[in-house]
Amino acid sequence: MTHSAHTKSSPRLAASLAWTELHRGAARAVILVMAILAGCQMNSDADLPPVRLSPPVVLAPQPVPAYHPTAIATERPLPQALPQPAASHLAPEPTAGVPASWVPNVPANHWTWIIIHHSDSAYGSAAIIDKWHRDRGFDELGYHFVIGNGTNSGDGQIEVGPRWTKQKWGAHDNALDNRYNTSGIGICLVGNFNDTRPTPKQIHSLVRLVVYLMRKYDIPADRILGHGETKVTQCPGRYLNVASIRNQAERIVAEGKSSDSPDQYAESR
Numbered sequence: 230m231t232h233s234a235h236t237k238s239s240p241r242l243a244a245s246l247a248w249t250e251l252h253r254g255a256a257r258a259v260i261l262v263m264a265i266l267a268g269c270q271m272n273s274d275a276d277l278p279p280v281r282l283s284p285p286v287v288l289a290p291q292p293v294p295a296y297h298p299t300a301i302a303t304e305r306p307l308p309q310a311l312p313q314p315a316a317s318h319l320a321p322e323p324t325a326g327v328p329a330s331w332v333p334n335v336p337a338n339h340w341t342w343i344i345i346h347h348s349d350s351a352y353g354s355a356a357i358i359d360k361w362h363r364d365r366g367f368d369e370l371g372y373h374f375v376i377g378n379g380t381n382s383g384d385g386q387i388e389v390g391p392r393w394t395k396q397k398w399g400a401h402d403n404a405l406d407n408r409y410n411t412s413g414i415g416i417c418l419v420g421n422f423n424d425t426r427p428t429p430k431q432i433h434s435l436v437r438l439v440v441y442l443m444r445k446y447d448i449p450a451d452r453i454l455g456h457g458e459t460k461v462t463q464c465p466g467r468y469l470n471v472a473s474i475r476n477q478a479e480r481i482v483a484e485g486k487s488s489d490s491p492d493q494y495a496e497s498r
Contacts, residue, residue, distance in 0.1 A: 284421035325350055327441060330389040338396040340446040343439055343453045346372065346401060347427075347465040347475065352380035356387035362400070371400030372415040376434050378417065378427070382466040385430025406459035414442055422466025432474070439478045450479035 348358060349401035354377055359370035362436075373393040377386040392399060393414075416438065418431050439453060455471035456464035467472065 244482055245278065249356065256269060260336050274326050297400040327390075328387070330394075331387075331438075333394050333396050335394075336396070337446070339412055340414050340442070340494050341448060341452060342409055342410050343442055343448055344399075344402050344413045344415050344456055344459065345454070345465050345469070345471055346415060346456045347422045347469060348375075348417055348419045349421050349422060349423075349464065351425075352378075352421070354381035355390055358417065358419075359384065359390075368401050372417040373399060374414070374416045374438060376416065376418045376431050376438075378419040378431060382419070383430055383470070385434040387434050402456055402459055406494050409454075409459055414446075417486075419464075419468065422469040423463055424466075424468075426468045436481070439474060439480050443478060450482075 253389065255400065273302060353375075353388065355372075355375040358372070358375060362371050370390045373390050375382070375388045375390065377388065379381050382388060391397075399410045399413055399415040401417070402409035402413060418427050420427055420431070420434060442448060443450070443453075453471070455469070455476045456462055458471070
């Protein structure tokens with residue numbers, strides 16, 4: 230080989246040797262990496278505890294408690310005692326001698342007044358005055374009681390009107406706010422007491438009735454009024470002394486006497 234040929238082949242040889250060494254180095258690196266990975270895998274598996282799979286645990290079903298419905302009480306609770314009204318300051322009315330027609334069979338209205346009238350006529354009765362009132366457009370007799378003078382009913386006879394048996398408001402005194410109709414008991418004596426006086430039997434019956442009503446409905450004496458004390462009118466006439474009736478009734482109630490003794494009444498003058 231000539232010098233020039235050796236000179237040309239030397240670089241080729243050196244390049245070939247370099248590639249060979251490079252390939253060998255890469256192969257060594259790959260082998261080294263694979264050995265490291267294999268060693269790590271072996272060490273990792275060797276350090277882990279063995280896996281033991283246990284069979285599933287089946288829990289026994291818990292017993293369901295039996296349903297016992299709460300018993301519902303079928304009995305009604307006992308009623309609570311209602312508060313009792315305060316005792317009346319008036320003496321109790323003796324039951325003897327009180328006509329059954331005076332005691333209504335329906336709940337009582339809230340009566341707080343007693344209004345006294347006259348019929349402004351020489352004659353009359355509950356039935357006759359009822360017709361007069363209906364002719365004037367009333368629904369029925371406007372008073373609760375009518376006391377006769379002996380013309381068309383007995384002298385001193387107390388007739389009970391249909392309003393009282395129904396405990397219905399009156400139609401006898403529309404003064405003020407109509408309180409004397411809604412809460413006032415209307416009593417009419419047959420007669421014109423601007424011309425004549427009421428009979429002694431009428432006065433006796435009037436006081437007896439007023440005393441009963443005062444006691445029964447706890448009406449004070451100052452709420453016993455003549456029609457003319459509630460509005461401008463001549464009723465119940467100048468010869469019917471309502472103040473005397475009021476005083477007699479108040480005395481009898483205060484003394485707790487019976488309202489049925491004729492000797493304790495005086496003729497009103």
